[in-house]
Amino acid sequence: MEIPVSINDEKIIIKYSTSTGAEALQWLSPEQTADKQEPFLFTQSQAILARSWIPLQDSPGIRFTYTAEVTVPKGYLALMSAENPQKSNGTGVYHFKMDQPIPSYLMSLVAGKFDFTPIGNRTGVYAESSMIEKSKYEFQEMEDMLEIAEGIYGKYQWDRYDLIVLPPSFPFGGMENPRITFATPTIITGDRSLTSLVAHELAHSWSGNLVTNATWNDFWLNEGFTVYFEHRIMEALKGSDYAEMLSSLSLQGLQEEVESFMNEGKADDTKLKLNLEGRNPDDGVTTIAYDKGYFFLKYLEQNVGKEIFDSFLKEYFKEYAFKSNNTEAFLIYLDEHLFKNNGLKPVGDINEWVYGTGLPKSLPQVNSARFINVDNALNSWREDESLDAFHTELWSTHEWIHFIKNLPQDLSEESMIRLDELYGFTNSGNAEILGVWFVHCARHLYQPSFRAMTNFLTETGRRKFLMPIYTELSKSEEGKFLALKIYGHARPNYHFVASNSLDELLF
Numbered sequence: 052m053e054i055p056v057s058i059n060d061e062k063i064i065i066k067y068s069t070s071t072g073a074e075a076l077q078w079l080s081p082e083q084t085a086d087k088q089e090p091f092l093f094t095q096s097q098a099i100l101a102r103s104w105i106p107l108q109d110s111p112g113i114r115f116t117y118t119a120e121v122t123v124p125k126g127y128l129a130l131m132s133a134e135n136p137q138k139s140n141g142t143g144v145y146h147f148k149m150d151q152p153i154p155s156y157l158m159s160l161v162a163g164k165f166d167f168t169p170i171g172n173r174t175g176v177y178a179e180s181s182m183i184e185k186s187k188y189e190f191q192e193m194e195d196m197l198e199i200a201e202g203i204y205g206k207y208q209w210d211r212y213d214l215i216v217l218p219p220s221f222p223f224g225g226m227e228n229p230r231i232t233f234a235t236p237t238i239i240t241g242d243r244s245l246t247s248l249v250a251h252e253l254a255h256s257w258s259g260n261l262v263t264n265a266t267w268n269d270f271w272l273n274e275g276f277t278v279y280f281e282h283r284i285m286e287a288l289k290g291s292d293y294a295e296m297l298s299s300l301s302l303q304g305l306q307e308e309v310e311s312f313m314n315e316g317k318a319d320d321t322k323l324k325l326n327l328e329g330r331n332p333d334d335g336v337t338t339i340a341y342d343k344g345y346f347f348l349k350y351l352e353q354n355v356g357k358e359i360f361d362s363f364l365k366e367y368f369k370e371y372a373f374k375s376n377n378t379e380a381f382l383i384y385l386d387e388h389l390f391k392n393n394g395l396k397p398v399g400d401i402n403e404w405v406y407g408t409g410l411p412k413s414l415p416q417v418n419s420a421r422f423i424n425v426d427n428a429l430n431s432w433r434e435d436e437s438l439d440a441f442h443t444e445l446w447s448t449h450e451w452i453h454f455i456k457n458l459p460q461d462l463s464e465e466s467m468i469r470l471d472e473l474y475g476f477t478n479s480g481n482a483e484i485l486g487v488w489f490v491h492c493a494r495h496l497y498q499p500s501f502r503a504m505t506n507f508l509t510e511t512g513r514r515k516f517l518m519p520i521y522t523e524l525s526k527s528e529e530g531k532f533l534a535l536k537i538y539g540h541a542r543p544n545y546h547f548v549a550s551n552s553l554d555e556l557l558f
């Protein structure tokens with residue numbers, strides 16, 4: 052829509068209402084929530100869905116401050132990317148104010164019945180009442196993460212950092228809405244093993260929310276920096292052997308995706324600087340921006356040393372705070388501030404990293420001692436289907452993920468039954484484990500998993516889990532039949548973001 056303005060116009064008033072079909076919004080019935088008592092609403096604006104619920108200039112290169120008045124039924128609570136209430140009031144009318152300029156994709160709103168519990172002075176968690184205690188336990192490290200992050204990259208600029216645990220249909224793992232990260236309940240495991248997602252969303256408070264990619268072609272400036280930063284936070288929190296496991300999983304995901312893009316003739320999509328002209332920016336949401344971006348920064352860090360690299364990044368976040376930046380300007384800044392100002396010779400293959408396809412030769416190596424142990428366990432499993440020589444009781448979620456991902460592609464049904472008897476994958480309460488295990492189950496149409504797999508696909512709306520399982524199912528005729536049957540029931544539970552991708556895959 053175009054609104055003509057003249058030079059004397061100071062203000063434009065737009066009266067509008069959104070349609071029930073606005074794609075950012077997901078209206079949930081009580082049955083689709085954790086407590087199953089009350090309806091719930093949440094938004095997902097990134098990448099270009101803010102325009103479906105607010106008339107605005109929906110580009111990440113444009114920022115605004117805002118105030119909002121939101122009316123919800125009495126007794127309900129509403130939160131936005133702004134200063135937030137912690138309790139519901141008697142009127143159901145809430146006023147929001149966001150004084151710091153944000154881009155449109157960070158606009159968010161959530162409404163429903165949920166509680167708040169503090170974690171530290173500046174951090175807290177909102178969740179439905181049946182989830183609040185579990186959430187408080189799971190996210191206990193939030194305040195520590197915030198302090199670690201500030202220690203590396205400078206003061207947190209957004210006042211409070213709170214997180215809300217959404218119902219399971221939330222299509223992402225997390226979304227870095229300023230002051231109120233949205234999170235999937237699938238990271239609540241009871242053992243705090245998936246909290247790197249919180250580190251990731253928190254890290255966006257610098258990379259993304261403070262310094263924003265100017266266009267979706269520069270998406271790696273948001274996500275690559277954030278993965279790098281996430282790993283640094285987790286390294287400080289849990290040690291370098293932990294961070295090495297995260298790196299190794301990053302690398303495996305990246306290598307797989309690069310290989311499949313190359314085979315599918317999509318070499319251009321393996322460049323850090325994307326060209327999404329005429330396409331949906333959602334096409335740019337791949338491991339390239341995240342993990343190739345991450346490894347590029349790790350490569351730079353390894354070249355100049357952590358100390359110089361940290362102070363460079365700290366200065367960069369300060370210089371570009373509340374602004375957007377594109378790839379080209381970043382490279383100029385890099386050359387000047389990382390290399391020249393430190394009297395260093397620039398590394399020679401920056402253009403290959405940023406504008407080249409595939410993976411550069413200078414891709415950093417990853418050495419995860421804990422995964423080498425798992426690799427040995429995999430060899431032993433291939434030999435005699437036993438892990439007796441390994442202390443699997445000490446394995447973390449990440450070791451299990453690595454193990455399951457790298458099981459032989461041609462697992463027999465007997466072997467799967469044995470794995471289930473020994474380790475109970477099919478009935479695991481950990482969504483990341485189910486996410487990788489069900490891919491094997493889908494490939495081999497492993498009957499004993501069908502009930503659990505159907506439940507998982509029906510209840511969880513997180514696209515990262517749905518896509519690989521449905522993709523694997525749709526490779527065989529019988530599997531496709533099952534996929535369509537499950538999807539028929541499950542589709543109404545999914546947010547547009549997930550059903551849009553699945554419609555493309557299955558229809």
Ligand code: BES
Nearest residue numbers: 097098223224225226227248251336515
């Ligand atoms: N900002 C992203 C989510 C996103 C990206 C939504 C692009 C829409 C378009 C968020 O920070 C993110 O990366 N989430 C990941 C988790 C992370 C630990 C890799 C996710 O949801 O899985």
Ligand code: ZN
Nearest residue numbers: 251255274277
């Ligand atoms: Zn992210």
